[in-house]
Amino acid sequence: xxxxxxxxxxxxxxxxxxxxxxxxxxxxxxxxxxxxxxxxxxxxxxxxxxxxxxxxxxxxxxxxxxxxxxxxxxxxxxxxxxxxxxxxxxxxxxxxxxxxxxxxxxxxxxxxxxxx
Amino acid sequence: xxxxxxxxxxxxxxxxxxxxxxxxxxxxxxxxxxxxxxxxxxxxxxxxxxxxxxxxxxxxxxxxxxxxxxxxxxxxxxxxxxxxxxxxxxxxxxxxxxxxxxxxxxxxxxxxxxxxxx
Numbered sequence: 001x002x003x004x005x006x007x008x009x010x011x012x013x014x015x016x017x018x019x020x021x022x023x024x025x026x027x028x029x030x031x032x033x034x035x036x037x038x039x040x041x042x043x044x045x046x047x048x049x050x051x052x053x054x055x056x057x058x059x060x061x062x063x064x065x066x067x068x069x070x071x072x073x074x075x076x077x078x079x080x081x082x083x084x085x086x087x088x089x090x091x092x093x094x095x096x097x098x099x100x101x102x103x104x105x106x107x108x109x110x111x112x113x114x115x116x
Numbered sequence: 117x118x119x120x121x122x123x124x125x126x127x128x129x130x131x132x133x134x135x136x137x138x139x140x141x142x143x144x145x146x147x148x149x150x151x152x153x154x155x156x157x158x159x160x161x162x163x164x165x166x167x168x169x170x171x172x173x174x175x176x177x178x179x180x181x182x183x184x185x186x187x188x189x190x191x192x193x194x195x196x197x198x199x200x201x202x203x204x205x206x207x208x209x210x211x212x213x214x215x216x217x218x219x220x221x222x223x224x225x226x227x228x229x230x231x232x233x234x
Binding site: 032034036041042043044045046049051090094095096097101102103104105106107108109 | 120122151159164172206208217218219220221222223224226227228
């Protein structure tokens with residue numbers, strides 16, 4: 001079965017320290033990988049995606065993610081955390097089912113808390 | 117460009133009632149998807165519409181239905197509401213391809229409609 005796992009429900013980091021939010025996936029075929037962020041009472045906001053090419057993807061707000069095919073991971077990283085990064089983060093994998101449809105699976109979400 | 121808009125933002129209903137939620141995609145976007153977000157189940161895909169046709173459907177009962185209009189606006193309907201339908205319902209739009217590599221597209225989410233069923 002195809003799945004996405006975010007093994008940590010919560011990640012706590014001090015402001016200024018590097019942060020990592022983990023994501024692993026299990027799919028057949030070539031996945032497209034996404035990270036979204038959700039602030040309170042808001043919808044999801046796109047951060048970055050991996051389609052093909054360079055394994056290191058840079059996105060919004062200084063975030064980046066590394067696609068690791070052998071470890072089937074797509075961890076989200078930032079060199080220096082800000083208090084404003086505190087939010088709920090979702091990893092998602094998308095697959096082309098056939099010519100006119102795709103399937104997207106979201107992870108369970110990781111709550112990132114940055115303390116001043 | 118204006119973002120994805122959803123109306124209403126908040127809704128309170130009682131069991132057995134029905135509800136209709138509305139979503140206006142980003143101008144020019146032709147694909148609209150709907151998701152249910154709950155603390156227990158996370159984000160679950162409901163369905164996707166493209167050019168007024170349902171292209172994909174998640175694993176939800178037939179009480180959940182939707183449609184898309186010629187201007188790409190979409191509505192979602194839930195009939196015979198149950199307590200477990202209480203959730204944040206999110207709509208997302210994407211530019212839309214008629215076929216091929218659809219999974220690559222980024223989805224742009226609206227703020228959601230928070231539905232409470234009493």
